[in-house]
Amino acid sequence: MSDALYLRYRPQTFEEIVGQHHVAETLRNALRQQRIGHAYLFTGPRGTGKTSTARILAKAVNCLAEDVNARPDNRCSICTAINQGRLMDLIEIDAASNTSVDDVRALIEKVAFAPSEARYKVYVIDEVHMLSTSAFNALLKTLEEPPAHVIFILATTEPHKIPATILSRCQRFDFHRISTRQISQHLAEIAQKEGLTITPEALGIIARSATGSMRDAISLLDQVAAYGHTDIDELLVQEVLGMVSGLAISEFVDALAGGDPAEVLARLHELIDKGIELSQFVSQLIDQLRTLLLLNVGKDPSLVDLPDSLLAQAQAQAKRFTASQLIHTIRALTEAAQALKTPFAGYLPVELALLDALHVGESLEQPKASAPASSPSPKVTAPSPGPATTPSAPARPPASSPPRQAPRYSRGASPPPESPPTASGELADVWKQLLRAIRRVDPKLQALLRSGEPLALQKDRFFIRFRYEFHRNQVKAGLDHLNQSLSQIVGRPMSVVILSPDDPIPESNPNPNPNPNPNPDPDPTPPPRLVDHPVVQRALDHWGGVLKEE
Numbered sequence: 001m002s003d004a005l006y007l008r009y010r011p012q013t014f015e016e017i018v019g020q021h022h023v024a025e026t027l028r029n030a031l032r033q034q035r036i037g038h039a040y041l042f043t044g045p046r047g048t049g050k051t052s053t054a055r056i057l058a059k060a061v062n063c064l065a066e067d068v069n070a071r072p073d074n075r076c077s078i079c080t081a082i083n084q085g086r087l088m089d090l091i092e093i094d095a096a097s098n099t100s101v102d103d104v105r106a107l108i109e110k111v112a113f114a115p116s117e118a119r120y121k122v123y124v125i126d127e128v129h130m131l132s133t134s135a136f137n138a139l140l141k142t143l144e145e146p147p148a149h150v151i152f153i154l155a156t157t158e159p160h161k162i163p164a165t166i167l168s169r170c171q172r173f174d175f176h177r178i179s180t181r182q183i184s185q186h187l188a189e190i191a192q193k194e195g196l197t198i199t200p201e202a203l204g205i206i207a208r209s210a211t212g213s214m215r216d217a218i219s220l221l222d223q224v225a226a227y228g229h230t231d232i233d234e235l236l237v238q239e240v241l242g243m244v245s246g247l248a249i250s251e252f253v254d255a256l257a258g259g260d261p262a263e264v265l266a267r268l269h270e271l272i273d274k275g276i277e278l279s280q281f282v283s284q285l286i287d288q289l290r291t292l293l294l295l296n297v298g299k300d301p302s303l304v305d306l307p308d309s310l311l312a313q314a315q316a317q318a319k320r321f322t323a324s325q326l327i328h329t330i331r332a333l334t335e336a337a338q339a340l341k342t343p344f345a346g347y348l349p350v351e352l353a354l355l356d357a358l359h360v361g362e363s364l365e366q367p368k369a370s371a372p373a374s375s376p377s378p379k380v381t382a383p384s385p386g387p388a389t390t391p392s393a394p395a396r397p398p399a400s401s402p403p404r405q406a407p408r409y410s411r412g413a414s415p416p417p418e419s420p421p422t423a424s425g426e427l428a429d430v431w432k433q434l435l436r437a438i439r440r441v442d443p444k445l446q447a448l449l450r451s452g453e454p455l456a457l458q459k460d461r462f463f464i465r466f467r468y469e470f471h472r473n474q475v476k477a478g479l480d481h482l483n484q485s486l487s488q489i490v491g492r493p494m495s496v497v498i499l500s501p502d503d504p505i506p507e508s509n510p511n512p513n514p515n516p517n518p519n520p521d522p523d524p525t526p527p528p529r530l531v532d533h534p535v536v537q538r539a540l541d542h543w544g545g546v547l548k549e550e
Helices: 021-032 050-062 077-083 101-111 133-144 180-193 200-209 214-225 234-241 246-258 261-273 278-298 308-318 323-339 348-357 360-374 424-441 443-449 469-476 479-490 534-543
Strands: 039-043 090-094 121-126 150-156 171-174 453-457 461-465 495-499
Touching: 021 050, 021 171, 039 050, 050 077, 050 090, 050 121, 050 150, 090 101, 101 121, 101 133, 180 200, 180 214, 200 214, 200 234, 214 234, 246 261, 246 278, 246 308, 261 348, 278 308, 278 323, 323 348, 323 443, 348 443, 424 443, 424 453, 424 479, 443 469, 443 479, 469 479, 469 495, 479 495
Parallel strands: 039 150, 039 171, 090 121, 121 150, 461 495
Antiparallel strands: 453 461
């Protein structure tokens, strides 16, 4: 069984490290000046060369070559043993499977022993952020004052999870994502050594799909090469990786720019019928829209990594959008990509995201929100601030009774707590706020919620109608989140009521009685009078006089 390409072409010297020149040059200078540290921390995204650099450093500090600049030479016995994985003085530990304090204590017990073959005993702890708090505490003292023959190299993708006490005792090196151009060049060299003929367009697709990870890029090339073709072009890469062609993505973006929802949905289902992977399509579409956003806002072609043949077309597409349109569309598609991870999502999250990007839902709600403002009714333009439903009411209600209908107020102001917001403008505003709040809590629930229609907002209930039973059942499962978010938005306890198409629309019926007493009893018992109290009556009988009640 042959080794995978990423193992065969793993860098063996500092010169072979791709995209991390700042790290390689610093470590080389430290070797020349004999300023080797006792603890290093390598951080950065996956597949950028952290553990490979750790192995190269372990070879360099133990290499037997007399010329410091030639270390590691990969010819001496130490370098050969490390390359073959049989040097006992290089200990590689996976912290993800050795997280306990007992594992670290076992490591510390062996630190005091001198190296068996090499000059230094090197410990490489990968994914070190997975260690428990007690394990970090046990490692701290040894990491601070290790024996002179020990070097620690910690590697992690999440440095923020490492305690500050550990960080302060290490020399930190940050590994960057590798550029698409550097990945393409390195893949071309590997393809030439493997006897593969690959087009620049195919190299660009693989490099962009790797998102800055050289290991992922080499693995993708290995996957394409395993297909059995020595001549690799753009179409073969797209077929093997399950990707949509660049032309199809470009045509879909043109449809989005046209703003026709029917055309956008037709193109989407045309691609689905061809058997595309929906999550892969969404990822490619987001990447294309990100490129257009950088060209639209940055105005600098160097911000994007595109060949000249595609750059002019992308610049023309970027001019057809506004920055706000691109940002809104990318956010909607990102939420859809998260919702697609659920097994029952289907195509709905993507369809809703695209319609949301085209403002289809807002165009339906906007006339309702603006109807009171555009109405020529004298009830709106009358100078009296009284309720529009009772023109004969006095200009100002008594101080002891709350208003029966919420007055108009500026956007962002809170309505009186006693008066439920019943205006259609308030309904639309609360609906939009609810969608934004649910998006932060549960993107899948928000995608389902968008298929509903808000009907009425009463004193303690919010009515939403759903056409399909599937959507109603799924939304009912998240009622707790809806009720909590809605109560925070409105400022009082609220509950969401789910309606079907056959359920009647509830009518808001404010209590016309100006008495603020919420007691529903139609014949309340009057409070007892002071003069009827027995003690007061005995006092009046004994002393005489008249009790005056105010």
